[in-house]
Amino acid sequence: MASDPAPDKPAEASGGIQSLDAALRVLLAMARLDGPVALSELARECDMPVSKVHRYLASFLHAGLAKQAGRSGKYDLGATAIEMGLAALHRHDFVNWISEELPALALDTGMTALLCVWGNSGATIVRWERAPSFVITSLGLGTTLPLLTSATGRAFLGYLPEAVVGGEMKRELRLLKARPSVWPELTPDLKGVRALAGQVREEGIARVDGRFIPGLVAVAAPVLDWQEQAVAVVTLIGTDPAAIEPDAPGIAALRAFAARHSLSTDPAPRPSGAPE
Structure with missing residues (x-):
């Protein structure tokens, strides 16, 4: 398994933040998949180390952007993600x-x-x-x-x-x-x-x-x-x-x-x- 890269720094060329860009990549991957996804599968989809994706998911769970099924342990979009999506549709x-x-x-x-x-x-x-x-x-x-x-x-x-x-x-x-x-x-x-x-x-x-x-x-x-x-x-x-x-x-x-x-x-x- 690839080791985690060095701590993300602001991406001066694009004017964004690398860690935030990576986190959004994980969130968008979840949105594109057909349903709940295992951690390892999501990491492969994003081409990221499992440990890094897990850290992002922990933040998503805390914010309500993701939820985790009890028995399967798979991850899916949470209530906050749904709320944001409905707001975007409305606008x-x-x-x-x-x-x-x-x-x-x-x-x-x-x-x-x-x-x-x-x-x-x-x-x-x-x-x-x-x-x-x-x-x-x-x-x-x-x-x-x-x-x-x-x-x-x-x-x-x-x-x-x-x-x-x-x-x-x-x-x-x-x-x-x-x-x-x-x-x-x-x-x-x-x-x-x-x-x-x-x-x-x-x-x-x-x-x-x-x-x-x-x-x-x-x-x-x-x-x-x-x-x-x-x-x-x-x-x-x-x-x-x-x-x-x-x-x-x-x-x-x-x-x-x-x-x-x-x-x-x-x-x-x-x-x-x-x-x-």
Whole structure:
């Protein structure tokens, strides 16, 4: 076992305190793990000596940031950590926070950027930043987008529970069954919709070509909360079909943007599966 390093000193280069940085590393590791963790496992996760991690945990226990199970002896986040997390969630004004950076995203990608939330009527545009090259469209603030045939709706479909989107899903399925030619590659039944949701989750984004709005293409990525559910969706729309190809620069920029604004610690694409 590696010996403990010398006592931590203020980190002049970063303006922080090394011991505090290390302690926060332990706390963040606990937050990222799925549940209670043994001391040795946590030390491996943090790449620190067991004795050092144990000292930090003793302080966390005293402050209520951690708790220890009686029989297993494993450590987990405590009541104070939960209180801090809830306070952070309460203060997380994601609409304004994301909106401030939408102009930069539109400028960087050359595409119109939308911020959408899930409202009573479905996926609703709440912010709009036009691209440098003007795009003529009837979309605007307050516009509600379809769940199954728009990139924005599909992103919500993939990252919201079926209990939330189920009503709109059933309504649109009835319309698709009546007019299957509207989107021929989408099987208009529950199995087909769940497969679509799984595909979105596997890719981490949703894309549609110009069949929904003729002449326009779109790609959307979810902004995730700590439960890895979509609190919002950021969408890019443009006229060039190449802009929604998997290796398009705009898609990489959109992924990074959504990940940066997500509360989830794992905003990357996840294995396919039906929404919970």
